[in-house]
Amino acid sequence: AQKITQTQPGMFVQEKEAVTLDCTYDTSDQSYGLFWYKQPSSGEMIFLIYQGSYDEQNATEGRYSLNFQKARKSANLVISASQLGDSAMYFCAMRDLTGANSKLTFGKGITLSVRP
Amino acid sequence: DAGVIQSPRHEVTEMGQEVTLRCKPISGHDYLFWYRQTMMRGLELLIYFNNNVPIDDSGMPEDRFSAKMPNASFSTLKIQPSEPRDSAVYFCASSSRGFTEKLFFGSGTQLSVL
Numbered sequence: 001a002q003k004i005t006q007t008q009p010g011m012f013v014q015e016k017e018a019v020t021l022d023c024t025y026d027t028s029d030q031s032y033g034l035f036w037y038k039q040p041s042s043g044e045m046i047f048l049i050y051q052g053s054y055d056e057q058n059a060t061e062g063r064y065s066l067n068f069q070k071a072r073k074s075a076n077l078v079i080s081a082s083q084l085g086d087s088a089m090y091f092c093a094m095r096d097l098t099g100a101n102s103k104l105t106f107g108k109g110i111t112l113s114v115r116p
Numbered sequence: 117d118a119g120v121i122q123s124p125r126h127e128v129t130e131m132g133q134e135v136t137l138r139c140k141p142i143s144g145h146d147y148l149f150w151y152r153q154t155m156m157r158g159l160e161l162l163i164y165f166n167n168n169v170p171i172d173d174s175g176m177p178e179d180r181f182s183a184k185m186p187n188a189s190f191s192t193l194k195i196q197p198s199e200p201r202d203s204a205v206y207f208c209a210s211s212s213r214g215f216t217e218k219l220f221f222g223s224g225t226q227l228s229v230l
Contacts, residue, residue, distance in 0.1 A: 033215040043205065045221035052216055091159065095215045102147065103172060104209075104219050106159040 002027050004092050004107035011112045013082045020067070021077040021110050023092030029053075032096035034075040035104065036066070040088040048090075051075055079112075087114045122208050122222035130230050134196040137225045140189055141210030149219060150183055150193050151207040159207075165191065166213075198229045 003026040013019035025034065036048040051059045051066045059066040067076040079086055092107045121140040129135055141148045149164040163173040168185045176183070180199070185191040195202055205226050209219040 031215055033217075035218055037221075043224055043226075045207065045209075045219075047218045047220075050216070050218060095217075102166075102213065102215055102217075103161060103164050104149065104211075105161065106151075108158045 002094055002105040004094055004105055006092055006107035006110050008110050013114055015114055015116050016081055018080045019082055021090050023075045025073050025094050027096055029096040032094055035093045036077045037091045038088045082114045084114050120208055120210050120220050120222035122225055126226045128228045129198055132197045135198045137193040137206050139191045139208030142220055145210035146213045147211045148191050149209045153205045200229045203229050
């Protein structure tokens with residue numbers, strides 16, 4: 001069964017600094033996708049970045065990058081040059097193909113607070 | 117595209133009443149998911165559909181919950197009878213097929229059962 005683990009307590013970072021949010025996962029599948037979503041206080045779920053299990057390069061999307069270490073089954077999100085608007089809940093998620101079906105499993109999330 | 121549309125945005129009801137949440141997925145998407153979010157349990161997958169067929173409903177808490185997808189553009193999640201512990205934010209999401217495909221989420225329905 002899929003499992004996503006996010007164990008960090010609430011994280012704090014100074015504005016303009018970088019921060020890493022940890023995520024480990026467990027799956028027996030060879031093909032899977034890893035996703036990060038952001039949920040600000042307004043409640044919407046915002047897609048940030050995607051990493052495929054076969055991708056050799058770490059994914060990047062603007063200030064977001066994913067530190068993907070397949071052997072360690074970790075997919076940490078790195079946010080560079082933090083902004084006040086980055087304060088939110090961050091969820092790591094995994095999607096694989098089990099037979100013909102494909103669902104997205106989320107971790108518990110990490111709260112990030114950016115200090116001015 | 118208008119994105120995933122959920123209604124209502126907020127629902128306040130009394131214990132024992134029937135509650136129906138609605139979702140319109142993005143046109144062309146094969147998959148539709150219903151999630152529930154609470155502080156204690158985080159984001160839980162309740163049920164998901166592939167081409168209107170329920171695939172996995174193992175996350176549905178109990179028989180009081182039911183979900184349908186009568187066509188590709190509409191789904192409902194029904195709670196009957198509702199209980200205070202059902203209070204949560206319910207998200208609908210849709211996606212194309214494949215593990216590379218991200219989910220697009222609706223704005224959610226904030227349900228309060230008094």
